[in-house]
Amino acid sequence: MANSLSREFTKGLWQELPPFRLVLGLCPTLAVTNSAVNGLAMGMATIFVLFFSNVLVSLVRRTISSQVRIPAYVVIIATLVTVADMFLAAAFPQISKALGPYIPLIVVNCIILGRAEAFAQKNSVLPTAADTLGIGIGFIISLTLMGAIREVLGFGSIFGVKLLGEWFEPWIVMILPAGAFLVFGGLVALVNHISSRNAAKAAEAAEGAAHGM
Protein backbone atom coordinates (compact mmCIF):
# COMPACT_ATOMS: atom_id res chain seq x y z
CA MET A 1 0.00 0.00 0.00
CA ALA A 2 2.70 2.45 1.05
CA ASN A 3 4.66 1.34 -1.98
CA SER A 4 1.90 2.10 -4.44
CA LEU A 5 1.28 5.45 -2.75
CA SER A 6 4.88 6.48 -3.19
CA ARG A 7 4.68 5.36 -6.82
CA GLU A 8 1.62 7.57 -7.37
CA PHE A 9 3.56 10.38 -5.76
CA THR A 10 6.85 10.07 -7.62
CA LYS A 11 5.40 9.66 -11.10
CA GLY A 12 4.44 13.35 -11.02
CA LEU A 13 8.07 14.29 -10.48
CA TRP A 14 9.46 12.86 -13.70
CA GLN A 15 7.39 10.31 -15.63
CA GLU A 16 4.35 12.56 -15.89
CA LEU A 17 6.06 15.80 -14.96
CA PRO A 18 3.79 18.67 -15.90
CA PRO A 19 4.07 20.73 -18.00
CA PHE A 20 7.03 19.17 -19.84
CA ARG A 21 5.87 15.57 -20.09
CA LEU A 22 2.13 16.05 -19.92
CA VAL A 23 1.77 19.09 -22.12
CA LEU A 24 -0.96 20.56 -19.94
CA GLY A 25 -1.26 23.80 -18.05
CA LEU A 26 0.79 25.78 -20.50
CA CYS A 27 -0.85 29.16 -20.00
CA PRO A 28 0.30 29.74 -16.41
CA THR A 29 3.66 28.14 -17.17
CA LEU A 30 4.38 30.67 -19.86
CA ALA A 31 2.57 33.70 -18.54
CA VAL A 32 3.72 34.18 -14.97
CA THR A 33 7.24 32.79 -15.04
CA ASN A 34 9.07 36.06 -15.69
CA SER A 35 10.58 35.74 -12.22
CA ALA A 36 11.25 32.85 -9.87
CA VAL A 37 9.00 34.28 -7.15
CA ASN A 38 6.01 34.55 -9.48
CA GLY A 39 6.56 31.02 -10.72
CA LEU A 40 6.72 29.71 -7.16
CA ALA A 41 3.59 31.61 -6.11
CA MET A 42 1.65 30.35 -9.13
CA GLY A 43 2.79 26.81 -8.37
CA MET A 44 1.65 27.12 -4.75
CA ALA A 45 -1.77 28.46 -5.73
CA THR A 46 -2.16 25.67 -8.27
CA ILE A 47 -1.18 22.88 -5.88
CA PHE A 48 -3.71 24.18 -3.35
CA VAL A 49 -6.55 24.07 -5.86
CA LEU A 50 -5.31 20.81 -7.40
CA PHE A 51 -5.04 19.01 -4.07
CA PHE A 52 -8.33 20.04 -2.51
CA SER A 53 -10.43 19.84 -5.67
CA ASN A 54 -9.21 16.35 -6.47
CA VAL A 55 -9.66 15.09 -2.91
CA LEU A 56 -13.21 16.49 -3.04
CA VAL A 57 -13.86 14.91 -6.42
CA SER A 58 -12.58 11.62 -5.08
CA LEU A 59 -14.87 11.87 -2.04
CA VAL A 60 -18.01 12.59 -4.06
CA ARG A 61 -17.16 10.35 -7.02
CA ARG A 62 -19.92 7.86 -6.26
CA THR A 63 -22.66 10.46 -5.74
CA ILE A 64 -22.14 12.46 -8.95
CA SER A 65 -23.65 10.82 -11.99
CA SER A 66 -21.31 10.67 -14.94
CA GLN A 67 -23.40 12.90 -17.26
CA VAL A 68 -23.02 15.95 -15.04
CA ARG A 69 -19.56 15.24 -13.73
CA ILE A 70 -17.65 17.82 -15.78
CA PRO A 71 -19.83 20.80 -14.72
CA ALA A 72 -19.74 19.53 -11.13
CA TYR A 73 -15.94 19.34 -11.16
CA VAL A 74 -15.67 22.75 -12.73
CA VAL A 75 -17.86 24.27 -10.01
CA ILE A 76 -15.71 22.63 -7.31
CA ILE A 77 -12.56 23.93 -8.95
CA ALA A 78 -13.95 27.43 -9.51
CA THR A 79 -15.01 27.67 -5.86
CA LEU A 80 -11.55 26.69 -4.64
CA VAL A 81 -9.92 29.13 -7.04
CA THR A 82 -12.11 31.90 -5.61
CA VAL A 83 -10.85 30.95 -2.14
CA ALA A 84 -7.21 30.96 -3.30
CA ASP A 85 -7.68 34.29 -5.09
CA MET A 86 -9.22 35.99 -2.03
CA PHE A 87 -6.52 34.54 0.24
CA LEU A 88 -3.70 35.80 -1.98
CA ALA A 89 -5.30 39.22 -2.34
CA ALA A 90 -5.55 39.51 1.46
CA ALA A 91 -2.24 37.97 2.50
CA PHE A 92 0.12 38.77 -0.39
CA PRO A 93 -1.38 41.74 -2.25
CA GLN A 94 1.80 42.31 -4.26
CA ILE A 95 1.96 38.78 -5.62
CA SER A 96 -1.76 38.85 -6.26
CA LYS A 97 -1.27 42.01 -8.30
CA ALA A 98 1.66 40.58 -10.25
CA LEU A 99 -0.24 37.43 -11.19
CA GLY A 100 -3.40 39.38 -12.03
CA PRO A 101 -6.02 37.47 -14.01
CA TYR A 102 -3.84 34.37 -14.17
CA ILE A 103 -4.99 33.32 -10.68
CA PRO A 104 -8.66 33.06 -11.73
CA LEU A 105 -7.46 31.33 -14.88
CA ILE A 106 -6.41 28.36 -12.72
CA VAL A 107 -10.07 27.37 -13.20
CA VAL A 108 -9.27 26.34 -16.75
CA ASN A 109 -5.83 24.91 -16.02
CA CYS A 110 -6.19 21.61 -17.82
CA ILE A 111 -3.94 19.81 -15.32
CA ILE A 112 -6.60 20.07 -12.63
CA LEU A 113 -9.56 18.91 -14.68
CA GLY A 114 -7.28 16.38 -16.34
CA ARG A 115 -6.28 14.81 -13.01
CA ALA A 116 -9.90 14.82 -11.81
CA GLU A 117 -10.97 13.03 -14.98
CA ALA A 118 -8.01 10.67 -15.29
CA PHE A 119 -7.35 9.82 -11.66
CA ALA A 120 -9.52 11.22 -8.87
CA GLN A 121 -12.85 9.98 -10.21
CA LYS A 122 -11.58 6.39 -10.29
CA ASN A 123 -9.53 6.27 -7.09
CA SER A 124 -10.07 6.64 -3.36
CA VAL A 125 -8.84 9.58 -1.33
CA LEU A 126 -5.34 8.42 -0.32
CA PRO A 127 -3.99 7.56 -3.78
CA THR A 128 -5.62 10.72 -5.13
CA ALA A 129 -3.87 12.81 -2.51
CA ALA A 130 -0.52 11.18 -3.33
CA ASP A 131 -1.08 11.63 -7.08
CA THR A 132 -2.04 15.30 -6.86
CA LEU A 133 0.78 16.12 -4.43
CA GLY A 134 3.29 14.56 -6.81
CA ILE A 135 1.90 16.35 -9.85
CA GLY A 136 1.57 19.59 -7.91
CA ILE A 137 5.13 19.51 -6.60
CA GLY A 138 6.39 18.66 -10.08
CA PHE A 139 4.46 21.67 -11.37
CA ILE A 140 5.92 23.96 -8.68
CA ILE A 141 9.45 22.79 -9.52
CA SER A 142 8.88 23.31 -13.25
CA LEU A 143 7.43 26.79 -12.82
CA THR A 144 10.14 27.89 -10.41
CA LEU A 145 12.81 26.54 -12.76
CA MET A 146 11.28 28.37 -15.73
CA GLY A 147 11.03 31.56 -13.66
CA ALA A 148 14.60 31.21 -12.41
CA ILE A 149 16.05 30.72 -15.90
CA ARG A 150 14.16 33.68 -17.29
CA GLU A 151 15.00 35.86 -14.32
CA VAL A 152 18.72 35.06 -14.50
CA LEU A 153 18.88 35.73 -18.24
CA GLY A 154 16.50 38.66 -18.26
CA PHE A 155 17.48 40.55 -15.09
CA GLY A 156 20.70 38.87 -13.96
CA SER A 157 19.11 38.05 -10.61
CA ILE A 158 17.34 35.14 -8.91
CA PHE A 159 14.52 35.52 -6.35
CA GLY A 160 15.30 39.21 -6.57
CA VAL A 161 18.93 38.73 -5.46
CA LYS A 162 21.50 40.09 -7.90
CA LEU A 163 23.44 37.15 -9.25
CA LEU A 164 25.45 38.45 -12.16
CA GLY A 165 27.67 41.51 -11.97
CA GLU A 166 27.56 44.81 -13.80
CA TRP A 167 29.22 43.28 -16.86
CA PHE A 168 26.08 41.34 -17.63
CA GLU A 169 23.86 42.80 -20.32
CA PRO A 170 20.32 41.56 -19.51
CA TRP A 171 18.50 39.72 -22.30
CA ILE A 172 15.30 41.70 -22.18
CA VAL A 173 13.67 39.27 -24.59
CA MET A 174 13.70 36.58 -21.90
CA ILE A 175 11.19 38.40 -19.71
CA LEU A 176 9.01 39.28 -22.70
CA PRO A 177 6.43 36.79 -24.00
CA ALA A 178 8.77 35.55 -26.73
CA GLY A 179 11.35 34.47 -24.15
CA ALA A 180 8.79 32.31 -22.39
CA PHE A 181 8.14 30.35 -25.57
CA LEU A 182 11.84 29.98 -26.33
CA VAL A 183 12.83 28.83 -22.82
CA PHE A 184 9.91 26.44 -22.63
CA GLY A 185 10.61 24.96 -26.07
CA GLY A 186 14.24 24.48 -25.08
CA LEU A 187 13.33 22.80 -21.80
CA VAL A 188 10.91 20.43 -23.52
CA ALA A 189 13.68 19.44 -25.91
CA LEU A 190 16.06 18.91 -22.98
CA VAL A 191 13.56 16.69 -21.15
CA ASN A 192 12.98 14.72 -24.38
CA HIS A 193 16.70 14.31 -24.84
CA ILE A 194 17.33 13.09 -21.27
CA SER A 195 14.46 10.65 -21.35
CA SER A 196 15.41 9.21 -24.73
CA ARG A 197 19.01 8.82 -23.50
CA ASN A 198 17.77 7.08 -20.34
CA ALA A 199 15.60 4.80 -22.43
CA ALA A 200 18.56 3.94 -24.67
CA LYS A 201 20.68 3.20 -21.60
CA ALA A 202 17.98 1.01 -20.10
CA ALA A 203 17.67 -0.88 -23.41
CA GLU A 204 21.44 -1.31 -23.52
CA ALA A 205 21.51 -2.57 -19.93
CA ALA A 206 18.71 -5.03 -20.67
CA GLU A 207 20.60 -6.26 -23.74
CA GLY A 208 23.80 -6.62 -21.74
CA ALA A 209 21.98 -8.65 -19.10
CA ALA A 210 20.50 -10.89 -21.81
CA HIS A 211 23.96 -11.53 -23.28
CA GLY A 212 25.41 -12.19 -19.86
CA MET A 213 23.04 -15.11 -19.28
Add this chain to the structure above:
Amino acid sequence: MELILIFISAALVNNFVLAYFLGICPFVGVSNKTENALNMGLATTFVMTLTAAATWPIYYYILIPFNVPFLQYVAFIIIIAALVQFVEMYIKKASPSLYRALGIFLPLITTNCAVLGLALFMVLRKYGFIESIIFGFATGVGFTLAIVMMSGIREELEFADIPKPFQGVSITLIIAGMMALAFMGFAGLIRG
Protein backbone atom coordinates in the same frame (compact mmCIF):
# COMPACT_ATOMS: atom_id res chain seq x y z
CA MET B 1 -12.36 55.33 -33.21
CA GLU B 2 -12.19 53.83 -29.72
CA LEU B 3 -13.75 50.65 -31.05
CA ILE B 4 -11.23 50.36 -33.89
CA LEU B 5 -8.42 50.76 -31.37
CA ILE B 6 -9.88 48.01 -29.19
CA PHE B 7 -10.12 45.79 -32.24
CA ILE B 8 -6.54 46.33 -33.39
CA SER B 9 -5.21 46.04 -29.87
CA ALA B 10 -6.94 42.74 -29.15
CA ALA B 11 -6.36 41.17 -32.56
CA LEU B 12 -2.76 42.21 -33.22
CA VAL B 13 -0.86 44.14 -30.58
CA ASN B 14 -2.02 42.27 -27.50
CA ASN B 15 -2.76 39.04 -29.29
CA PHE B 16 -4.17 36.66 -26.68
CA VAL B 17 -2.05 33.73 -27.79
CA LEU B 18 1.25 35.44 -28.38
CA ALA B 19 1.23 38.15 -25.72
CA TYR B 20 -0.97 36.76 -22.93
CA PHE B 21 -0.41 33.03 -23.44
CA LEU B 22 -4.11 32.30 -23.41
CA GLY B 23 -5.39 29.45 -25.53
CA ILE B 24 -2.00 27.79 -25.88
CA CYS B 25 -3.43 24.28 -25.54
CA PRO B 26 -5.50 24.35 -28.77
CA PHE B 27 -2.78 26.49 -30.35
CA VAL B 28 -0.32 23.62 -29.91
CA GLY B 29 -2.82 20.77 -30.15
CA VAL B 30 -4.92 21.67 -33.20
CA SER B 31 -2.40 23.53 -35.34
CA ASN B 32 -1.03 20.61 -37.36
CA LYS B 33 -3.41 21.15 -40.33
CA THR B 34 -4.54 24.47 -41.72
CA GLU B 35 -8.08 23.28 -42.34
CA ASN B 36 -8.58 22.11 -38.76
CA ALA B 37 -6.91 25.23 -37.43
CA LEU B 38 -9.24 27.47 -39.42
CA ASN B 39 -12.35 25.61 -38.26
CA MET B 40 -11.17 25.72 -34.67
CA GLY B 41 -10.44 29.42 -34.97
CA LEU B 42 -13.86 30.20 -36.43
CA ALA B 43 -15.72 28.15 -33.81
CA THR B 44 -13.71 29.82 -31.06
CA THR B 45 -14.35 33.30 -32.47
CA PHE B 46 -18.06 32.55 -32.50
CA VAL B 47 -18.05 31.32 -28.90
CA MET B 48 -15.91 34.27 -27.78
CA THR B 49 -18.25 36.85 -29.27
CA LEU B 50 -21.23 35.15 -27.66
CA THR B 51 -19.38 34.86 -24.36
CA ALA B 52 -18.69 38.59 -24.28
CA ALA B 53 -22.32 39.30 -25.11
CA ALA B 54 -23.61 36.92 -22.42
CA THR B 55 -21.22 37.54 -19.54
CA TRP B 56 -21.43 41.34 -19.69
CA PRO B 57 -25.13 41.66 -18.79
CA ILE B 58 -24.84 38.89 -16.23
CA TYR B 59 -21.93 40.58 -14.49
CA TYR B 60 -23.37 44.09 -14.54
CA TYR B 61 -27.08 43.33 -14.11
CA ILE B 62 -26.98 40.32 -11.78
CA LEU B 63 -23.66 39.93 -9.95
CA ILE B 64 -23.12 43.63 -9.21
CA PRO B 65 -26.68 44.55 -8.06
CA PHE B 66 -26.79 41.49 -5.82
CA ASN B 67 -23.35 42.38 -4.52
CA VAL B 68 -21.79 39.00 -5.27
CA PRO B 69 -18.99 39.81 -7.75
CA PHE B 70 -16.83 37.17 -6.03
CA LEU B 71 -19.03 34.58 -7.72
CA GLN B 72 -17.77 35.76 -11.11
CA TYR B 73 -15.43 32.84 -11.78
CA VAL B 74 -18.09 30.26 -11.03
CA ALA B 75 -20.70 32.20 -12.98
CA PHE B 76 -18.48 32.81 -16.01
CA ILE B 77 -17.33 29.24 -16.37
CA ILE B 78 -20.90 27.94 -16.14
CA ILE B 79 -22.04 30.45 -18.79
CA ILE B 80 -19.20 29.42 -21.09
CA ALA B 81 -19.86 25.70 -20.63
CA ALA B 82 -23.56 26.24 -21.31
CA LEU B 83 -22.84 28.38 -24.37
CA VAL B 84 -20.51 25.81 -25.85
CA GLN B 85 -23.16 23.16 -25.26
CA PHE B 86 -25.80 25.26 -27.05
CA VAL B 87 -23.51 26.04 -29.95
CA GLU B 88 -22.75 22.36 -30.26
CA MET B 89 -26.44 21.43 -30.28
CA TYR B 90 -27.24 24.17 -32.79
CA ILE B 91 -24.46 23.25 -35.21
CA LYS B 92 -25.42 19.58 -34.95
CA LYS B 93 -28.97 20.44 -36.09
CA ALA B 94 -28.14 23.21 -38.56
CA SER B 95 -25.11 21.83 -40.33
CA PRO B 96 -24.22 18.21 -39.67
CA SER B 97 -21.23 18.41 -42.00
CA LEU B 98 -19.69 21.31 -40.09
CA TYR B 99 -20.49 19.46 -36.88
CA ARG B 100 -18.58 16.42 -38.09
CA ALA B 101 -15.66 18.59 -39.16
CA LEU B 102 -15.46 20.35 -35.81
CA GLY B 103 -16.32 17.23 -33.84
CA ILE B 104 -13.93 16.93 -30.95
CA PHE B 105 -12.83 20.55 -31.06
CA LEU B 106 -16.16 22.00 -30.00
CA PRO B 107 -16.29 20.73 -26.39
CA LEU B 108 -12.62 21.62 -26.05
CA ILE B 109 -13.50 25.30 -26.36
CA THR B 110 -14.89 25.23 -22.81
CA THR B 111 -11.41 24.62 -21.43
CA ASN B 112 -9.81 27.15 -23.77
CA CYS B 113 -8.46 29.61 -21.25
CA ALA B 114 -8.72 32.39 -23.81
CA VAL B 115 -12.51 32.33 -23.48
CA LEU B 116 -12.51 32.72 -19.70
CA GLY B 117 -9.60 35.14 -19.96
CA LEU B 118 -11.70 37.27 -22.29
CA ALA B 119 -14.49 37.52 -19.74
CA LEU B 120 -12.02 38.40 -16.98
CA PHE B 121 -10.21 41.05 -19.00
CA MET B 122 -13.56 42.53 -20.03
CA VAL B 123 -14.43 43.09 -16.36
CA LEU B 124 -10.92 44.19 -15.42
CA ARG B 125 -10.79 46.83 -18.14
CA LYS B 126 -14.37 47.99 -17.46
CA TYR B 127 -15.44 47.77 -21.10
CA GLY B 128 -18.98 48.78 -22.00
CA PHE B 129 -21.39 46.37 -23.72
CA ILE B 130 -20.54 47.22 -27.34
CA GLU B 131 -16.83 47.46 -26.52
CA SER B 132 -17.00 44.03 -24.92
CA ILE B 133 -18.55 42.46 -27.99
CA ILE B 134 -15.93 44.05 -30.24
CA PHE B 135 -13.23 42.92 -27.82
CA GLY B 136 -14.58 39.35 -27.84
CA PHE B 137 -14.75 39.24 -31.62
CA ALA B 138 -11.30 40.78 -32.06
CA THR B 139 -9.78 38.34 -29.61
CA GLY B 140 -11.27 35.51 -31.62
CA VAL B 141 -9.88 36.99 -34.84
CA GLY B 142 -6.46 37.24 -33.21
CA PHE B 143 -6.64 33.65 -32.06
CA THR B 144 -7.67 32.47 -35.53
CA LEU B 145 -4.85 34.45 -37.10
CA ALA B 146 -2.24 32.97 -34.78
CA ILE B 147 -3.43 29.38 -35.07
CA VAL B 148 -3.81 29.49 -38.88
CA MET B 149 -0.35 31.01 -39.31
CA MET B 150 1.14 28.41 -37.00
CA SER B 151 -0.55 25.57 -38.90
CA GLY B 152 0.83 26.92 -42.18
CA ILE B 153 4.35 26.92 -40.77
CA ARG B 154 3.93 23.46 -39.29
CA GLU B 155 2.76 22.01 -42.59
CA GLU B 156 5.99 23.22 -44.16
CA LEU B 157 7.99 21.92 -41.20
CA GLU B 158 7.05 18.35 -42.05
CA PHE B 159 9.68 18.50 -44.76
CA ALA B 160 12.36 19.95 -42.48
CA ASP B 161 15.06 17.95 -40.77
CA ILE B 162 14.54 18.76 -37.10
CA PRO B 163 16.82 17.29 -34.39
CA LYS B 164 14.96 14.56 -32.59
CA PRO B 165 14.56 16.10 -29.12
CA PHE B 166 13.10 19.24 -30.69
CA GLN B 167 10.41 17.48 -32.69
CA GLY B 168 6.75 18.04 -31.84
CA VAL B 169 5.85 20.40 -29.01
CA SER B 170 9.31 21.84 -28.60
CA ILE B 171 9.73 23.21 -32.13
CA THR B 172 6.13 24.46 -32.13
CA LEU B 173 6.84 26.55 -29.04
CA ILE B 174 10.10 27.91 -30.37
CA ILE B 175 8.30 28.99 -33.54
CA ALA B 176 5.61 30.56 -31.38
CA GLY B 177 8.39 32.50 -29.67
CA MET B 178 9.55 33.84 -33.00
CA MET B 179 5.98 34.73 -33.97
CA ALA B 180 5.65 36.56 -30.65
CA LEU B 181 8.78 38.52 -31.53
CA ALA B 182 7.35 39.38 -34.93
CA PHE B 183 4.03 40.44 -33.42
CA MET B 184 5.85 42.81 -31.08
CA GLY B 185 6.40 44.88 -34.20
CA PHE B 186 2.68 45.74 -34.15
CA ALA B 187 3.12 47.58 -30.85
CA GLY B 188 3.88 50.80 -32.73
CA LEU B 189 0.38 50.74 -34.28
CA ILE B 190 -1.26 51.87 -31.06
CA ARG B 191 1.25 54.17 -29.42
CA GLY B 192 2.28 55.90 -32.64
